[in-house]
Amino acid sequence: SSSNLSDKCYFDPLPSIPPSTDNRTIPWGEPTIQYANGTTCCSSLDEVRAQLDTIDAQLLQLLSTRASYVREATRFKATSADVNDPSRNQQVIQAAVDAAPSVHLPQIIAQIVYEGIVNSSVLFEECIVSATPIFRSYPFLIV
Numbered sequence: 528s529s530s531n532l533s534d535k536c537y538f539d540p541l542p543s544i545p546p547s548t549d550n551r552t553i554p555w556g557e558p559t560i561q562y563a564n565g566t567t568c569c570s571s572l573d574e575v576r577a578q579l580d581t582i583d584a585q586l587l588q589l590l591s592t593r594a595s596y597v598r599e600a601t602r603f604k605a606t607s608a609d610v611n612d613p614s615r616n617q618q619v620i621q622a623a624v625d626a627a628p629s630v631h632l633p634q635i636i637a638q639i640v641y642e643g644i645v646n647s648s649v650l651f652e653e654c655i656v657s658a659t660p661i662f663r664s665y666p667f668l669i670v
């Protein structure tokens with residue numbers, strides 16, 4: 528089946544892609560998404576994109592919640608130099624790549640999305656730390 532032919536696209540490394548001479552009559556193949564009630568998706572590109580828009584709104588909410596914890600992490604870092612933890616970054620990215628097949632997520636998507644999430648989170652944290660005043664006590668002035 529076509530799903531067997533596309534299975535290799537779920538794993539890293541992707542197969543090499545030959546120069547394109549393709550010209551298909553569209554829509555080609557069969558809908559690849561089946562809902563619990565037996566209906567399938569999708570029958571137009573607009574229908575696909577409406578679903579993507581809904582999912583993207585959900586991702587945005589989750590990324591917002593993640594960013595709130597990324598901000599919280601800065602509270603445990605004394606200097607901007609403490610923000611970036613390359614070994615933890617690699618651990619987060621590799622965990623996503625390793626877990627991807629179990630949720631039928633292409634590994635190339637897991638890898639590049641998580642690289643983007645982690646790298647942008649580091650920039651966000653560096654901004655917070657550098658923008659936040661240091662509240663000191665002044666033990667030599669007081670008393």
Ligand SMILES: C=C(O[C@@H]1C=C(C(=O)O)C=C[C@H]1O)C(=O)O
Pocket residue numbers: 596597600610611612613615616619644645648649652
């Ligand atoms: C959130 C942290 O700060 C940074 C951002 C990370 C992330 O977005 O997952 C991971 C490690 C750090 O480079 C952390 O130290 O856990």
